[in-house]
Each structure stands twice: as structure tokens, then as C-alpha cells.
Amino acid sequence: MALPKYTETRYRVWHYSYLVICTAVFFFLIAPLFVIIPLSFNAEQYIHFSDGMLALQPEAFSLRWYEDMIYGTKNPWGIAARNSIYYAFFSTIGATILGTVAALGLSSRYMPYKQLIMSILISPMIIPLIISGSAIFFSLAKLGLAATFPGIVIAHIILGTPFVVITVTATLSGFDDSITRAASSLGSTPTNTFFKITLPLITPGIISGALFAFVTSFDEIVVILFVAGGDRNLTTIPLQMWTGLREQLSPTIMAVATCLIILSTLILIVTELLRRRSERIRGISAQ
């Protein structure tokens, strides 16, 4: 991004102000996340940077809020974490299988009413969550599944499938059909071709779709507000944070939030590795 020597002053000024603007926007994006991390190590009960923290005195920092998160009396975070993981795990499996199979059909050249079906399949992503939440609640209540484990998993499968459908369809759109034709011409059965050729090639797309489904379920708050119906044994991390934030901003929430930021960093690394792998498989150099 170095400027050539002959650049006029006004363009030079413009160029540097452009870089300053960009830095400011990047700061605006990322800084709020990093405010939380030091505050979770606060020794005091208040959510602000104490004088001791600013002076970097060791006694101003502590792990007490992490202790409170794990061992605190009547602490809901353990149940919440277990539930969140269970819901996310089962709904990811459901959403990934249903979504991948549907994406295979949708990517076929012969798919009838492609546009219409695609619109229907991704509608849970488009329709405002408040509408989805109440509608799913009413239908689950009719089946007697509201505020039950299977009910919540079904709700999360509905919300997760559009992401799987979109990512897997995108992967398949770059898929070279001549590879599968080559396999068939060499005598492979369609099933064999699918498992030996197609599936390994689209696996990065499926995993990244599954990751989307997992995060969708793990972070989901609006629908579960309706579907869990206030049952404390069905609570999740987001639900618990929501309840906590409505009452008061406690340092324990900051500790939980820090753990979630670490989790999202891990997810980011996984997606980046997947992207590189997918590019390498398709013969594009990842640099």
C-alpha cells in the first residue's frame, strides 16, 4: 500500500486519513470484545476498571468470578453449559444430515421448482426470530413437546438447517461433475461414487455448515425463551446470560463471556483451517 513518489499532497492526505478511518472501524469492531476479558478478572464486585487494575497491581485481579461460575452456590452455569452442549450436539447432527441431503438434491440440474424450494428451506433464517419462536412454541405445545428436551432440539434443527443448506449448496456449486462421471465410467456404482468421491470432496463444506448449525443452536436465545418456558432444568448459557443481564451486570457474566470469546476464537481457527483445506483440495493455492 505504499504510495508512489509522485503522489500529490492532497491524495497523500486522503490516503492516510483513509487508513485512519479503517483503523478506527476495525477498533470499533474488535475493541468491545476485549473490554470484557480484563473485567472478568476484577477482584471487586463492580463492573469497571478499578484504580488498582489500571495500575496493574496484582491484588486488583483475581479468579474469584471464575470460581463463582464453576463452584458458586445454586449456580446455574453447570446445568446451562451441559444443556447448551447437548442441544447443540443433537440439533447439529439432525440439521447436518437433513441439510446435506437436501443440498445434494438442490444442486442437481434436474431439481424441479428449485427457487421455490430453496426459498422455503431457508425461510427460518429470513423470518424474524420473534415470529419463529412463538410459532414453534405453539406447535410444540400442541404436540405436548413444549419445554421438553426433544422439543428444543427440534426447534434448533429448524433454525440450523438453512445454514447447512446454504454452505453445502455453495460447496457443491463449485463441484466438477466430470469427476463423478469418470468414476462411473470406470465401473463404480453410484453409492460407491458418492461415498468415495463426492463426500470426501464436500466434507469441508459440510463441516462448516455443521459449525454454523452448532453455533446457531449454542447462541440461540429468542426461540428458547419461548420454548423452554422458564424451566430451570432446561436452561442454556444464553438464556442464563439473558436472565442475568436483565437483573444486573455481574462479574460472573463477564467470566462466562470470556469463556465464550475463547470458544469463538477456536471456532474461527477451525473455519480458517477448513477454508484453506477446501481451497487446497480444489487446486487453488492457499498461500
Place this chain on the structure above:
Amino acid sequence: MPSEIRTSDGELLSVKLKKVERRRRTTAFLLAAPLLFFIIFAYLIPIFQMLGRSIDNVQMHEFLSDTHDVMQTWDGSEMPGEDVTSTFFYELKGLVEEKNHGKIATRLNYEKGGFTSLIKKTARKLDDFDENANFLDQFIDVHKKWGDIEYWLALKRGTDAYHYRKYLTTFDFEQKYDGSIERIPEKKRINVTLWLRTIFVAAGVTFCCFLLAYPISHLLSVLPTRYSNLLMICVLLPFWTSLLVRTSSWMVLLQKQGVLNDTLVSLGIVADEGRLELMYNMTGTFIAMTQILLPFMVLPLYSVMKTIPPSLMRAATSMGATPFHAFRKIYFPLTYAGISAGSILVFVLSIGYYITPALVGGAKGTLISNRIAYHMQQSLDWSLATAMATVLLIAVLIVYWLYNKIVGIDNMRLG
């Protein structure tokens, strides 16, 4: 003749080809079918059923069907006759025996305030009624509100099997008992304000996201990969981080005793007594939503800008265009696809936003979704909640239809 060509098993090629194509169409459809039916039955049909509640009053109609029938001949210009009052008496008595009068009290209370206590008090006194005396007088003896004709008119109207009045309420209109439609008194108007605020916030957030996303997407697309990958973390880390974490970080920042105010005070920019009110109002909702939705604008813009060859701008400047002119005439038009994709995505997401406004917005910064949730969970006026939800859904579908026209769903990419 081409029609004579046959396959190895002796079938006409054209026939065989059609067969194969049909089989492939069926296979493709069968693959999509499980998810399609799952979404339709577990999701779309429930949505339509729920939205049907906005006009549905069948239960009330059935509870008081005889009264409703008798009232059809009553024109409402004077107090109802004994035919109406006696029918209502017997029907209400039946409802009290089945313990259903609470339901009608709640529903009628949405028609006209005061009905809850009116029905409950009347229900307790029903056994004291003399069935040979004048029913209207006895009703009035129990509660003087029965002497007000408006309660009888509300009863007539409240037992229609279907109604569209909740849609009027959605936009702060009401239907008078003579059938005319008027705006409700100024003090009670709240919904129109909320709709306008929602649209204003959605449009404003979309515009701010565009302004902020454009320069950084451009920078990301022109930097060498190893730098841009690093900077991309600034976009993707918030993207993958839980919404509640990001909302709580804004609460920490924007509170009156929060980090932002603390910094401003310690820098001496604002006085300790003059701390800024950044939260529990529109400002907070606006700032937080812009930051939270920004990645949804950056990602489509970036993917479009990445495909624009830098040689185009060089060609334009070499032919004498100033950099500004080259940008306006060459570069900017090439990014339209990314701008529309990002804008529509951000707009659709922000128009239905619920969590962030509820936590950061306070009373002055809530949006229409919060109002829907309020009617769903607290006031329990489901007809009104679903009427509002229907209007919101229609608005979102229009934007979505535009998206499909301009960008195409097939081109939707994530991350």
C-alpha cells in the same frame, strides 16, 4: 433420421432420455423432500396457524353464539331488548357453570376496558337473578356499567367469529361502534411510533454499516493475503461470538458508570455529574446494533470487491480520470451487487431485532419485536401480537423478495 436412434437395449433414444431425466428429477426431489416436509409441517404451517389468530375469534363466538345471533337484529341505537339480555343471561350462566367466564372476560376486556371486573362481579351474582323480572334492570343493579350502551355494543362486536380490528390497532386506529375508523387519542398512540422507530433504526443501522464497511472491505480486498487474513479476524471474531456476549460488552461500555463514561470523565471531556446517557435509549440500541451487524455488511462487500481487478482503476487514471472520478464511475458501480446484498441482509436482520434493544434500549429504544414479545408474554393479547407479527412478516418478505430479484438466493454466501 434421429428418431430412429436406439439404445443398446432397443429403446428409442429420445424415450430413454426422457425416462432417465424423469428418474433424476425424482431422485433430486426425494433428496430434498425430508427437509422440505419437515420445514413445511414443523415451521411454516405453525406460522400460518399462529398468524391466523390475528383475525380468529371463533372460540368467543362459540361461547356466546346465541347472544351473538340474537344481537344481529339489534341495531345498537338504544339499549338492547329483553330478547338479548335474557339470552345473554342464560348463556353466561352456562359459561359460569363450566368455569369459562374468565376466558370471555379477558377477551372482552381487549374490546373495552373494564369488562374483566364487570363479568366477574356479574358472574358471582347470577344466582340472585329473578328470571321473571326485567333482565336489563337486574344487570344494571349488579353493576352500573351494564347501563352504558357501549358495553353491549362491545359485546356484540366481540362475539364476531372473525375480525380485522387488531390490524387497525397495529397502526393506532380504532373502529368506532358506528363502524367509522378513527385514529386513537394521541396519548395512547404507541404502535405507529414503534413502527417508525423500527424502520428508522433499521435504515439508519444499514446506512451506518454501509459507511463503515465500505472502506474496510476495500482495504481487506487490496491488501496482500497475509495482512488481510489477520485483519479479517477483526471481522470474523465478532461474527462468531455470541450475541449476548457482544450485547453485554456494550452494556459494560455504555452504562452511566461504564467504561466509556469513565474514560471521558478521567480525560476531563465531561464532568462527573454530566455523564452521558448512552444506554436505555435509542443511541445505545443504534450503536450496539451497528457494531453487531457490521460483519454482515463487510462479508458480502468484501467478496464482491475481491473480484474487481485493480487494473481497471489504473486504466481509468491512466486515461486522465482523477482518482475520485475513477472511483465514482468505475469502482463504485462495480460494487453495487455487494452493497445491495449486504444492505438487504442487515436491514432484514435489524427490522426483527429483539435481544439487543430489549437489553440496551430501555423504554425509549425498544423496537416492534419487543412490543410483539410484550403482547405475547405479558399482556397476553395474542390477537394483537399476531396482527403485528403478520405486518412485520409481510415487510420482511417484501425485502426478501427484493433480495431475490437483485441478488438471487442461490448467490447467498456465508463467511
